[in-house]
Amino acid sequence: MYAIVGAAGKVGYSTSVKLREAGVPVRAILRDAAKASRLNAIGCEIAIADVQDPAALGRAIAGADTVQIILPTPPQAEDIVGEMRRSIESLAGALEVARPDRVLAISDYGAHIREDIGMPGAFRLFEVRLRRLEVPRIFLRSAEHMEGWGALVPAAAATGVLPSLHHPVEKAFPTVSAPDVGLIAASLLLRPDGEAGEEIIHAEGPRRYSAADVADALSQLLGRTVTAQALPRAQWRESLGRAVSASTVELLVKLYDAHNKGGLIDVEPGGKVRYGATALIDALRRFVPPR
Incomplete structure (x- = not known):
């Protein structure tokens, strides 16, 4: 039995379908x-549990040989790190009780960095626990x-400008389509000879893209010129x-400062990488109404 926590999300659903x-x-x-109907439709057993309810989560996981978990990042939380810490403890507590044979945890690029670089730091706590x-x-x-x-597509369509926190806009960075992460996870879970201890895998797309590449893809999809513009750092918090x-703003400001510094939000030195197949333009296509 493979138990998928957060199976209704983009990553979890993709894993579930592949399995x-x-x-x-x-x-x-x-x-x-x-949100159970489409998972029922593909033949999944359904269990209901909140990620911050360790008792219910433990019951839902019980009896599963393999468990995939994902750490929610609630963007509206007054104290997002506090909320994530509570979810971490709940997930870990449920796993300690259920004792599955194997766990796959969806983590974040940069989780190996010890300094405070925002969101990846919360995933570092996740991995440590x-x-x-x-x-x-x-x-x-x-x-x-x-x-x-996707959230910026309507504004880009209306104004022809794509604001970016990635500076400079021509600098390529690792990015991946969320469903591809689920497919990579499934491929790792289905291996007959998985490693016995700890394994760290990085997931990114078929190549690295820049904000300018995002603007070019939107230009093609929208049928109008879209230009990427670096949003001045002084405007980040307000935007x-x-x-x-x-609290989420603070994590994101630190995250994009780290991105723009370079060398931090990346593959851990010597780390393994799996590559998704979805091109940027195809990931963005569903956010653009057909012409």
């Missing part, structure tokens, strides 16, 4: 029963998701604060 295609049993663990479990584990560190640009909480 079911391989003919293995999947228990989809969801917080919201209303899970290392206390006596269970074979895979940390699948995901690059920035291509789909994150981000329109969409997320103040």
Whole structure:
């Protein structure tokens, strides 16, 4: 039995589909029963548990040989790191009780960095806590998701300008389509000869892209010229604060400072990399109405 925590999300659903295609049993663990229908449709067993309810989560995981977990990042939380810490402890507590044979945890590029670089630091805490479990584990560190640009598509379509926190806009960075992370996870879980201790894998797309590449892809999809423009750092907090909480803003400012410094939000030296197949333009296509 493969238990997938967060199976309704882009990553978890993609993993679930691939595992079911391989003919293995999947228990989809969801917080919201209303999201169960498409997982039921592919033959998943359904379990309902909130990620911050370790008792319910432990019951949902119980009996599974392999568990895939993902750490929620609640962007509106007043104290996002505090919320993530509570989720980490709940996930770890549930795993300690259920004692599966193997765990795959979706982590983040930069989680190996010791200095405070924002969001990857929370995933570093995640990895450190899970290392206390006596269970074979895979940390699948995901690059920035291509789909994150989707929220900016309407403004880019209206103005022809794509604001970017990546500076300079021509600088390529690792990025991946979220469903590809799920497919890579499934391929790791289905290996007949997985490693017994700890394995760290990085997931990114078929090549690295820049903000200028995002603008070029949107130009093709929208049928109008879109230009990437570096958003001045002095405007970051105000701009981000329109969409997320103040605590999340602080994590994101540190994250993009690290991105722009270079060499931090990247593959750990000597680390293994798996590459997704989805090109940037195809990941963005669903955010653009057909012409």
